[in-house]
Amino acid sequence: MSSEHHDFLSYSPSLPLAAVALSLYTVMTTLHIFRTLKTSTWDNIPFVLGGIAQTTGYALRTALTQSPASSALYNGMSILLLLGPSLLMVTIVLTQTAYIASLDAGRFTLVPLRFQRFIYLSFTVLCLLVQAFGLAFSETDNAIRSIRAATQVIIASLIMQMFFWLFVFADGLVVQFRLSRHGTAAAAQVFPRWKRWNSLFGLGIMIICGRNLMVLTRYGMGPDGFLSLNEWTSYAFDGYQMVLVMGVWAMWYVPGRVRRAAESKLVVSDSNELSRADSRGPLYESP
Template identity: 30%
Template sequence: MSDASAPSKYVLWPYTPSIAGGVIGAIVFFSLSGIHIFRLVKNRTWFCIPFVIGALFEAIGYSGRAAAHSDTESTTPYIIQSTLILLAPILFAASIYMILSRIIQRTDSAEYAIVRASWTTKIFVGGDLLCFCVQGGGAGMLIKAKDDAGFKMGENIILGGLILQILIFGFFVAVAAVWHRRLLARPTAAAAELPWARYIWFLYASSGCITVRNLCRVIEYALGKGGYLLSHEWPLYVYDFLPMMLTLVVCIAWYDPNIKPRRKSDIEFATRR
């Protein structure tokens, strides 16, 4: 007779991950990573480095999913894919925050922002780091989980980190929208030197993709391990792979050296008048 009190064996994968899906995901993200790296180095837009790292996180994460196809008992590919795919959008957000700050400075319109341009990066990237730590801690709990209780705790931590990220991102978009409206109403002379409006619409598009992904992830973890989203593979490719791919495609245009402040250093300083 089996011991009813013995804990049930924890199962990493509720399905066998698709090797085709993992390979396609890896190829797409490695290709986009290469394009972003080329643009980064060519234009010396070093503030986009988090974007490149996030793209590589996605590529390696989907490689882990492909590797797990033939061995769903191995923890290594599971750890790689669950951690890197979860955390990559936080790195995308970090570069988006820095891009807005630089556009504000480049257009000499700091007085239009409800948050000082010199603080935009500090506040939002600081919030991003907090989300990174919270979600990373939750991912660590999932990886080390030996039973459903441990998995549930990890889920709840990740869920909290995702909700926090959505709130921070929502405030960021509000800051961008207020500044955008004010600059449209009273354009500065420096704004005429840069196609800033086009970049802002790219910012909204990428922000929308990340927000949709985060909302779907919140639903995923709220439903729990036994929920449809975590127990089936195809939704991940719809609400995570596709939005993140679109984000990387949209943001290729941001590697414009003219976005940098008009000074020799790429380091961000407060606007001095």
């Protein structure tokens, strides 16, 4: 990539790289929209919104290759590509909670299962709002002091977000360890390969945490750092990695599998209740 300087970028943006990313995200997002509507798995809506944010962000980046001095294109791209992966994580976090519930493994969690969705979703949304505010403020205020303050806000929110995701990852590991030692009927009957599915949550979380670490490193190095001066790093450690997460999630479609497991658990539970009723004889009446 050329080192020719532009108003907002320290390199000449590559049209092929942006076009490939745009094409991949368009396909992945369309696939997730189809799967969400087909299976009515509404927890996947944030994932779809994250895909739309990534797709739109790379559409703006594609346009930016032709108009590298456009502040509107650059600001819009920056906001969408910063928030997109965080939206993907909303679905991963919500689905992990539903997955643990489908295994009847709530007693193994670090945070009581009945509080997880509210606490996890609230914290995730808070980080999203802080990031959006910080980035929007840094892009609209030209004062150096204001830009530095907004950048510090973004960095702080990224750090909080990463520690939160690592906690969610640790929660998944704890559940796996405890469930391996004290299995549940639901895990054996409706989710017999639950360990393999559990690894998909860890994969998604660690990849997105790695992306956060890359963004933090870029902010720490500043505009003259290696990550800011080389465009390929933003694709290798951010753009294409999020494509991998969306692709894996679409291929196995964890929200759909978790929903089927929950429905199967209800069927198994109903069947067991009927069996117990029949064993008590024709005179038994349920209260």
